[in-house]
Every structure is written in structure tokens, then in C-alpha cells.
Amino acid sequence: MSTRRIPRPAMVAAVVLVVVVALAGSWSRVEAAFSATVINAGNVFGAAGPSGTGALYAFGDTGDTQMVPTRADDTSSWTSVASGDHYTCGIRTGGGLWCWGHGYGAGQLGVGDYNPRLLPTRVGTAAWSQVTAGAAHTCGIQTDGTLWCWGDGAQGKLGQGTTSNANVPKQVTTPAAGGWASVSAGNLFTCATRTDGSLYCFGRNASGEAGIGSTVTPQSTPVQVAGTDWASISLGYQHACGLRTDKSLYCWGDGGSGRLGIGTTANATSPTLVAGSWEQVSLGTDHSCAVKTGGSLWCWGVGGSGRLGTGSTSGSTTPARVGTGSSWVRVSGARVSTCAMQTDTSIWCWGNNTYGQLGLGDTTDRSVPFQVGSDPTWNGISPGPISYQSCATRTAGTLWCWGDTQAVHFTPYPVDAVTTWNSSAANDKYACGTRTDRSLWCWGRNNSGRLGLGDTVDRYTPARVGSASMWLQVTAGAYHACAVGTDTTLWCWGDNGNGQLGIGSTTSATAPAQVQYPATTGWTSVSAGNQFTCATRTDGSMYCFGRNLSGETGKGGATTTREVTPVPVVAPAAGGWATVSLGYQHACALTTDGSLYCWGDGGNGRLGVNSTTTFSSPQKVGSSVWQAVGLGTDHSCAVRDVGSLWCWGAGGSGRLGNGSTGNVTLPAQIGTATSWRSVSGGATHTCGTQAFGTVWCWGGNAYGQLGLGESVTTQMTPARLTGHAGRPVVSGPGASASLLTVSS
Known part of the structure; x- marks a missing residue:
């Protein structure tokens, strides 16, 4: 897709819609349902293409400028996805990065302006290996190991030495241009690991989010967290947890409601050990969950709406086991809910369900895990610590979202893959x-x-x-x-x-x-x-x-x-x-x-x-x-x-x-x-x-x-x-x- 960004004068727009119906492998006449009209349209959508029935194409001013017909439901090539506050970003086969949803005036979609996008819009032309979405900022690592951030710059969370917003990716060059391994975005701060095992954080530090032993805030350029054996990092609203190569787990930042898992509600300005041997960790806004070596799942922090999955709405200041199963491989915390995947690639969700973010077809909260659908062909899931939605990729490369994506979907919904228009x-x-x-x-x-x-x-x-x-x-x-x-x-x-x-x-x-x-x-x-x-x-x-x-x-x-x-x-x-x-x-x-x-x-x-x-x-x-x-x-x-x-x-x-x-x-x-x-x-x-x-x-x-x-x-x-x-x-x-x- 070729794109070009052009200021759109008020009351001027351009729209093209194409809908195609293929019957028995050939085109047959279909009478127009109505005679036409749209005034002042700045969007271009359409369904067309001899290979699909009612598939959706778009070209023109869709918020971005689509210079050639682009199929909106080409969803068979997604490899990973990250959800922020009413916006989503995903990476496709080949490394292309695409974002869509609300721009909120901060530029977190990274497409050169502050407008929302109805359809996935490519972010530049570079190849990416990872993307993470915070409340209103986004960061990603390119295949060459460089780290880039964009969106809301408050508290210096873009790592640029300033608090300015950026509507296109900006490279983080401290301590070096390359060598980044993983990144996670929280509400007003960011942390990233490097290939040498070091860990750096930047942004808000009023609750000790940067993990540097103080609450000096903000930190607008990356500062190093103690240790050189960090393997991965996950951020919540104002707290962080990281895994080390020896499978030990450390948490720090805001300790409210016991979200650090260390038996107290006090803040911690430096990484503090959470007992156990751990394989993977993910944080919600004010709760934390992690998979232990052996496949058991544990959660702690705020328990409202059943987000800990323990059958209760009570919180816990130490890790509490979710059920008795030992087949968990991955967990993802959201704002007030949680989802996790088992070894058979089935996905299970629990917690608050106001917006259908559990994907179970209703708005009823769950305090224990419930399976999403009956088809265990999921590849990964990423609700995001700030979002009321969940998105996941299937093994076939299709992308599905549910919850408050701005439209509320109570069951997994393929991103623009509808072919019945x-x-x-x-x-x-x-x-x-x-x-x-x-x-x-x-x-x-x-x-x-x-x-x-x-x-x-x-x-x-x-x-x-x-x-x-x-x-x-x-x-x-x-x-x-x-x-x-x-x-x-x-x-x-x-x-x-x-x-x-x-x-x-x-x-x-x-x-x-x-x-x-x-x-x-x-x-x-x-x-x-x-x-x-x-x-x-x-x-x-x-x-x-x-x-x-x-x-x-x-x-x-x-x-x-x-x-x-x-x-x-x-x-x-x-x-x-x-x-x-x-x-x-x-x-x-x-x-x-x-x-x-x-x-x-x-x-x-x-x-x-x-x-x-x-x-x-x-x-x-x-x-x-x-x-x-x-x-x-x-x-x-x-x-x-x-x-x-x-x-x-x-x-x-x-x-x-x-x-x-x-x-x-x-x-x-x-x-x-x-x-x-x-x-x-x-x-x-x-x-x-x-x-x-x-x-x-x-x-x-x-x-x-x-x-x-x-x-x-x-x-x-x-x-x-x-x-x-x-x-x-x-x-x-x-x-x-x-x-x-x-x-x-």
C-alpha cells in the first residue's frame, strides 16, 4: 500500500466504495440497492475483487491516504499484536508494522498525524520484530535491533530527553542505537532489555517505576536498572516486573493492593524478588500474573471483578494459584481482566467483562478461567495493560479482537475479515x-x-x-x-x-x-x-x-x-x-x-x-x-x-x-x-x-x-x-x- 499524508481541508473529501459479489466463479448482475450519495466524505471504503464475495477494499482518504485499493480483510499474515487504549498495532509476515484505532491527539499510531484510522495503516516501511502499546504511546524494535517510540511524550516516556509528542517513530539512542532485545510500555513509562542482558527504563518515576532506587521524576532518557541478566520485562499502569535468565522474578514501582507480589502494599523503588521459578510474566493495570516452571499459573494484586482467576474478587499481596492445572504457557494481563493460553493453544479469559473483553458472548464477569470459543488454534494473545479489549492471532495468521475496540464485540471478531457485505x-x-x-x-x-x-x-x-x-x-x-x-x-x-x-x-x-x-x-x-x-x-x-x-x-x-x-x-x-x-x-x-x-x-x-x-x-x-x-x-x-x-x-x-x-x-x-x-x-x-x-x-x-x-x-x-x-x-x-x- 502506498500512502501519502496531505492536510484535509474542511468540507472536502474523497470516497470510493467497491462491493463485489462472485457467484459460481463468475460475475453476475446485481442491482444497486440504492442510488447513491455521500456528501463531504473523507473516507474511501469498498468491497471488491474477483477472488472474494463481499470482501472490503479501501482507497482514498480513510484518515490516512490510501493511494491504491487496499483490501481491509487481508488478515492471513499477522504474527503479533499489541493493544493500547482504544487502538491496536500489529506486525505482519515480513515485518511490516500496522496500527489503527484512536489517535487521541498524541500520534500513537505513528502514521504522521493525529487522526484515527478505521483500517490497519502501515507505519513507515521498516521491518519490525516487536511492538508494545501503552495508554497513549507505542514503542517497537526493528529487525536491526534499534528501538523506536512515538505518541504521547509526557513524563519523557519516549526516551528522547524531552516530553514532546511524536506522531512518527523516534529512535531511542541511549545508551546505544542498536542492541535492544525487548520492550514494554506502561501508562507513563517504558522499559526495555538489551542483548547484553541489561535493562533500561524511562518516563514517570514518582512511584519508583524506573527501578533505580529513587523517585526522581521524570526520567526522559533511559536509565539503567541494576543487573545484567534480564531476560524479559512487562509493565502495568505504574508497576513493573521482570524475569532474569535464572528464572527469578522481580517487581517494583507502585505496590498498591499488593500488585508487586511481595506480601506488602508498599512501593518499591528497586527490583524486589518474588519467590519462585518463573517462565513468563504479564501485568494488568493493578494486578500481575505469571506462569511458573512446570506450567502452573499464579496471579496477585487487585482482585476486583475476579481478575485474579481464583474464584474470588478479593485481592492478594502474594502469588495466588489459578486453579489446579499445570498446562499454562502464556498469560496476558489487561486493564481489569486477564487471558491466558494453554499448551493445546486454547485461550481462556476471566475478570471484568463490561465491554465483552472476555470474548464469551456476554457481559458477565468471571472469577475463574473460561475458554474463548471451542477452536484451539490460537498462536498468541495480547490484551494490553491499559486496554478494555483483547486481540489474538491464530495459527493461520488471522487476527481477532474482542471487547471495547470502540465498537463493542462480545466474541472474537476477525479484523475486517467479513465477506458478507x-x-x-x-x-x-x-x-x-x-x-x-x-x-x-x-x-x-x-x-x-x-x-x-x-x-x-x-x-x-x-x-x-x-x-x-x-x-x-x-x-x-x-x-x-x-x-x-x-x-x-x-x-x-x-x-x-x-x-x-x-x-x-x-x-x-x-x-x-x-x-x-x-x-x-x-x-x-x-x-x-x-x-x-x-x-x-x-x-x-x-x-x-x-x-x-x-x-x-x-x-x-x-x-x-x-x-x-x-x-x-x-x-x-x-x-x-x-x-x-x-x-x-x-x-x-x-x-x-x-x-x-x-x-x-x-x-x-x-x-x-x-x-x-x-x-x-x-x-x-x-x-x-x-x-x-x-x-x-x-x-x-x-x-x-x-x-x-x-x-x-x-x-x-x-x-x-x-x-x-x-x-x-x-x-x-x-x-x-x-x-x-x-x-x-x-x-x-x-x-x-x-x-x-x-x-x-x-x-x-x-x-x-x-x-x-x-x-x-x-x-x-x-x-x-x-x-x-x-x-x-x-x-x-x-x-x-x-x-x-x-x-x-
Whole structure:
């Protein structure tokens, strides 16, 4: 994947979605579930590829800039993973490091900015051997033995001699550039071992976290911990434990609740021996667990929610045995829970389960180990001492997470490995999609509750909207979304400042709210624009609602500020309305007889009627018969019944595909091909599909929204995306998103 980091101006975005369905080894025609629209989209998602059914691809501004189509569900090559506070990093075969989740303004994803990432995004081009995630900082060791840290720099935990943040990896050069063996990140401090057996710590030391015999804080450059035979290190919130080569275990730092395992709750500023012979150790926020030689498992510290696994919620100041088994090989402590793996590679979890972080399918706490699933093919697990989630790799190289990943998953969830997507819509840093079981899922930034999940919390993996399995089609506007159910009901949610939800008020909704007028049922399709919405009905009528300052609702007569309940669009002379597509402040719709009408803001000639005038009622575009239409922010494109493609409106960046950047006020044919099947406009670009499902894009490529690679800045005529075919390609007006039909 090639990436390029570019500042994203507000209200500008680029999105491309591609969904592909393969049936019996060949492509078959799948009708578009809805006619398109996404305004101000900064994200690009898609499902495509002749080798998969409903797999997800992304290109363009997904938070990062994906310059070529990148499969989000290519999960068969993960070797290790680390979880921080609502973010995750993992290493793939070959050493590539990838991070995703929340950026929290600290840059802990290491990708050059402070934005969240919905999809795994590669951190530079180097090869890595290990990664560790703290609360808001990350560290890793490259295959050449160098140590690098990034993210929140408070207390000097990046080891740079300062407390500044870093949004890209910064090398730790004290005591030497190379020679690092392992690293662990805590809340505000970091420790790492070296190949000569020495151990160094840096960052917060108010509780003795640095292990140097004092509480002088902070330590912004690495300081050596006594001893030269350290084998491994694990950090909690404010305490640390390390194993030596003779299998002795030492702990230090905050001793609250007995988390050091030495029979007291006092702090220790130097490593203090924990009796026993030990093989592996891992710390949670305020508890510790370790595997003894012989395979028994022991935990100590805070016992709340049963996190020690002893059948009790009581704490312990000395190691307490977990059950009677002796087949444990690895343990991982999380914030308030614990998971461990046995010799048969099965995974077991216990403790707090508020966010489903035990992976058992519910939110019930457990005070003894319970097996996660029934398939013992796990390779390793790493909840992370600060996180409410767990992630683990399987022996096949797939990556699975559960708990609070921003979306709450109560059972292990493959990272973007879903292949049952049916339709999708995207906008500015969020997306929604329906699956083949008719469930609806949304993810991304949750401004104004536009994800429909009942809150305004961002989600960085798909989260299910309610429990209904009835969704036929979904559309994403700038800050609101709407969907039609299989029972012909219409629902909208998100921002409602101009009545774009159609519920009779300007009150926003964080969960789907039903549109009641003119009837509760009878809806067939819906399209969301910037601050307005239009939907068709079974009787051929169409209703619009929301902003109407530019005549967006198509009701005719004088414009109004807004329409908070659906108003009928002026009916065409003959035939009923079939489909509708919305741009930023204009709309176009097809009638049942194939006529095309446009209305609303006429700037740049986007209505195709040889004028730049605004019209509050539908205006017929030429006399041709049309089969598909897709709108961008300020341009329009449509496919005629003979398969030719025509575009008009603003021509900047070559978005019309006619080889020019000039505006056009009447439909202009694009090339000579007569095999076009669908088209969708974006902020400054356009994509379409031709026969056999081939995908073509043109226009601006600042965010990689054309999927043609970094070398292309603008594409003046349609260019094919090699290796991709299918239904639909989704981009969108004002920021993109249109669903398109592809045929074989």
C-alpha cells in the first residue's frame, strides 16, 4: 500500500466504495440497492475483487491516504499484536508494522498525524520484530535491533530527553542505537532489555517505576536498572516486573493492593524478588500474573471483578494459584481482566467483562478461567495493560479482537475479515453497510450520532445498528444517514439542523427514527445529500425534506429555509419517479419511462439545462432515455439506455472525464464507449463501471480516491482500475458516495 499524508481541508473529501459479489466463479448482475450519495466524505471504503464475495477494499482518504485499493480483510499474515487504549498495532509476515484505532491527539499510531484510522495503516516501511502499546504511546524494535517510540511524550516516556509528542517513530539512542532485545510500555513509562542482558527504563518515576532506587521524576532518557541478566520485562499502569535468565522474578514501582507480589502494599523503588521459578510474566493495570516452571499459573494484586482467576474478587499481596492445572504457557494481563493460553493453544479469559473483553458472548464477569470459543488454534494473545479489549492471532495468521475496540464485540471478531457485505455508503470519515443477512452496520466518526448507535462515541470497526435484520438499503449524508427496510419503512438519524431526518422537528437523533409522513410504509429507496433527503415510494411519488434554500426539495414555488416533514416533489408530466440521487445542494432523478430531471442549486451548470440558475422544481434534461445517474458535489453524470456516459457541471480537476477542466452546462459525452452500466460522483472525482464489472475513475486524486496510485495527481479521462471488478463502486457528492450496478 502506498500512502501519502496531505492536510484535509474542511468540507472536502474523497470516497470510493467497491462491493463485489462472485457467484459460481463468475460475475453476475446485481442491482444497486440504492442510488447513491455521500456528501463531504473523507473516507474511501469498498468491497471488491474477483477472488472474494463481499470482501472490503479501501482507497482514498480513510484518515490516512490510501493511494491504491487496499483490501481491509487481508488478515492471513499477522504474527503479533499489541493493544493500547482504544487502538491496536500489529506486525505482519515480513515485518511490516500496522496500527489503527484512536489517535487521541498524541500520534500513537505513528502514521504522521493525529487522526484515527478505521483500517490497519502501515507505519513507515521498516521491518519490525516487536511492538508494545501503552495508554497513549507505542514503542517497537526493528529487525536491526534499534528501538523506536512515538505518541504521547509526557513524563519523557519516549526516551528522547524531552516530553514532546511524536506522531512518527523516534529512535531511542541511549545508551546505544542498536542492541535492544525487548520492550514494554506502561501508562507513563517504558522499559526495555538489551542483548547484553541489561535493562533500561524511562518516563514517570514518582512511584519508583524506573527501578533505580529513587523517585526522581521524570526520567526522559533511559536509565539503567541494576543487573545484567534480564531476560524479559512487562509493565502495568505504574508497576513493573521482570524475569532474569535464572528464572527469578522481580517487581517494583507502585505496590498498591499488593500488585508487586511481595506480601506488602508498599512501593518499591528497586527490583524486589518474588519467590519462585518463573517462565513468563504479564501485568494488568493493578494486578500481575505469571506462569511458573512446570506450567502452573499464579496471579496477585487487585482482585476486583475476579481478575485474579481464583474464584474470588478479593485481592492478594502474594502469588495466588489459578486453579489446579499445570498446562499454562502464556498469560496476558489487561486493564481489569486477564487471558491466558494453554499448551493445546486454547485461550481462556476471566475478570471484568463490561465491554465483552472476555470474548464469551456476554457481559458477565468471571472469577475463574473460561475458554474463548471451542477452536484451539490460537498462536498468541495480547490484551494490553491499559486496554478494555483483547486481540489474538491464530495459527493461520488471522487476527481477532474482542471487547471495547470502540465498537463493542462480545466474541472474537476477525479484523475486517467479513465477506458478507451487500451494500454500502460512505461519507466524511464514516461509513455504513448492509450485510446479506439484512443487518446494518456503521463505523467511523460519530458526529451528531450519525452512526445510529444511540450515542456519539466514535467506532473504528463496524458496529451493528440495533438488532433488526430488515435493512434493504442505506445512504450516508454529511452528518445524517437514512435507510429503507424490507418492510418498506424509512428511518433516518444523525444531525437534523434543517429537518433532514423528516421527523417534523429539528431535533437530532442518535438512533434510527422512523419517517411517518405521508405514511409509515411504502418507501422504496432513499438518498441523502448535504442537509436534505429525498425518497421514492411504491406509488411512483417522491418526497424530499430538509434544507430548501436552493430549492433542494423540488416542491416548486418560492424557496424556504427548510422543510422538516416530507413534501412531495413536483410530479413529471408522464410516469412516476423511479430513483433519485443527491449532490451537495442539487438533485437528479429518473422516472419510470427513463426521463431525467434535475433541480436545486444550478451553479456551474450542474443541472444540465444550459443554465446556472437555481430551480425549485424538476427540470427535464434533454430528451434521451437514461438508465443511471450519479451526482458529485457540483457535477452530475448519467448513463443513457444505449450505454454511453455523459457528464456536466463543474469540471475542475478533470472530474467530468472529457479531457478538460472547464464547466459544462449541458450533458457532454465522455469518450465513445457504449458499455457503461453505472456512475457515481465524488467531491472532485468520478467513478463508474462498465460491462463485465470493470471499474473506471477520473478527476482529482489528492487523497488517492481514484485508486490509481500516488503518481497520478489528476486523471482527465476515465482510467481503469486493473484487478478490480464488481458491484457497487461508491463515491459521493461533496465528498462522495454512490452505489453502482455492475453486470457481467
